[in-house]
Amino acid sequence: MLTLGLMRSYRNAGLSVAGSKCGPDYIDTAFHAAATSRQSFNLDSWAMPAALLGQLGAAAGDACELILCEGLMGLFDGVPGKAGRTGSSADVAAALGWPVLLVLDVSGQSQTAGAIVLGCTSFDPRLKIAGVVLNRVASPRHQRLVSASIEALGLPVLGALPRDENISLPERHLGLVQAGETRGLDTRLDQIAAFIREHVDTGAILACARASPVLDHAEALALPPPAQRIAIARDEAFSFLYPHILAGWRKAGAELTFFSPLANEPPPADCDLCWLPGGYPELYVGPLAAAERFLEGLRSFAATKPVHGECGGYMVLGQSLTDQAGHAHRMAGLVGASFSFVKRKLHLGYRQAYLAADHPLGAKGTLLRGHEFHYATIEANGDPPFAFVRDAYGGAEQAEGGRQGNVTGSFFHVIATEEA
Structure with missing residues (x-):
């Protein structure tokens, strides 16, 4: 919801924004395209060689001002593999030089959230964590306790999302109902964007973005055409x-x-x-x-x-x-x-x-x-x-x-x- 809300907010504000998705999920990219009116690509460090990953990362941002890449599971979650090829969101961020916005579920905890964030910032020296958005915040008091523990580390808390059962999308057995089948999707996306703008500092998040480094990768093709x-x-x-x-x-x-x-x-x-x-x-x-x-x-x-x-x-x-x-x-x-x-x-x-x-x-x-x-x-x-x-x-x-x-x-x- 945060990813889609940010994408739609920035698009509605006049920015040319594109999406991408860490990992093999083939449903989320269609929602990105609906939110941004631009094609979204999967970026997968386990399945894709480095040259292809770099090329697709660059292609994701063609002719746009901002790329928002949605992670998968936890930041470091992946499978056994060589360094940089575990399929984790961290691998993609490191390979492409993109800063990370950490989204932290703080339900059932308060100051412990600061310890978790500290662990995330020090776990992988390849990464730059730019800020944190809190999810499932129970009350203003809860937000203050959690935010204080994180900001003491020198990291900004850029948003706090309260529990809201109305901010959702329909699901089925393989995940979300597909974007093309979701009734009133444009209206839903605008509602999600309004919710995100209310609870997140979208300007501060935008300021965290930085230019992608120029990656020197040869032309790569994911899969040669099987026919003409x-x-x-x-x-x-x-x-x-x-x-x-x-x-x-x-x-x-x-x-x-x-x-x-x-x-x-x-x-x-x-x-x-x-x-x-x-x-x-x-x-x-x-x-x-x-x-x-x-x-x-x-x-x-x-x-x-x-x-x-x-x-x-x-x-x-x-x-x-x-x-x-x-x-x-x-x-x-x-x-x-x-x-x-x-x-x-x-x-x-x-x-x-x-x-x-x-x-x-x-x-x-x-x-x-x-x-x-x-x-x-x-x-x-x-x-x-x-x-x-x-x-x-x-x-x-x-x-x-x-x-x-x-x-x-x-x-x-x-x-x-x-x-x-």
Whole structure:
């Protein structure tokens, strides 16, 4: 809420402001774009090589006066990795030379907050913490006690947000309801901005910003285009495709054409490859199962050209998709797996994937980095794997996804190639 409120406040004040997001969250960037009217990029220190991270950091601020980068979890939270490649917000701030605004949940504490802030300021010498915003403040007295303990360290407290259940956005099982589906989003964003202006010194926060250093990075591409002309499914059921990948494909000269399975549109026949991104097909499984023109067009396309599905797209390529109520719906039948939401289990975390065979994404053995985030389970899958994956904690290598003929799919969301 603080990130969106600041973005909207500065935009409404006439500043050209852009957003970015630490880590792999593919929902938040769409809210940033709604708040700022500019594209927002993910910045991920675990999945992205340094050159790509630096290039995207610079691109985030193209032709704008201010970048606001939303963190993830706690400032230093990440996974095991080499220095600077743990996936933490601290890694991104350090790599790009951006100062940190620390947002501290002070519920259930007072002066101890000062000790926590002191620890944050000294934990990582790469970082410059510019100030603190207090969250979940219970009363003016509570605010005074906490603020005094922090300001004694020489750090300014730049805002104090009281508990307010009215400042929220609707959620579902994978996080926030998507920006494009949130009713009255512009009005909500203006309400959030008003709340932030009331409780935060937006002028002082703006004064904490400093010019990004000029980073000497070679041109980097997150993911080479898998074809020259790419048909991409895009609607409420297929929305999880990273903006930096689309931008990179366009920059490399690929032609992107979008179509809507929910509108019963088939992939355009003049394209060279079809890409089905992740999303929420489980929420639209009935309409998708009834979209015969889309399904027949997809089968016809796959007879002669490559088709790849990520997560939700993979499920639509399968034999069937069973909803939470236990009703099975026939899908495209292009891979052998069937999927179900009857017994939901969360699968979450970073993954590195080695391609099991030559593929439009690269030669056999090509290393991709990305993540997995879904609740669906596989009921049956006898296909050869799309890739072999490991998690970020040294877990055993496992076969992932499937392939049949020109068709591949998996639950793995690619963020970048390791060679980028």
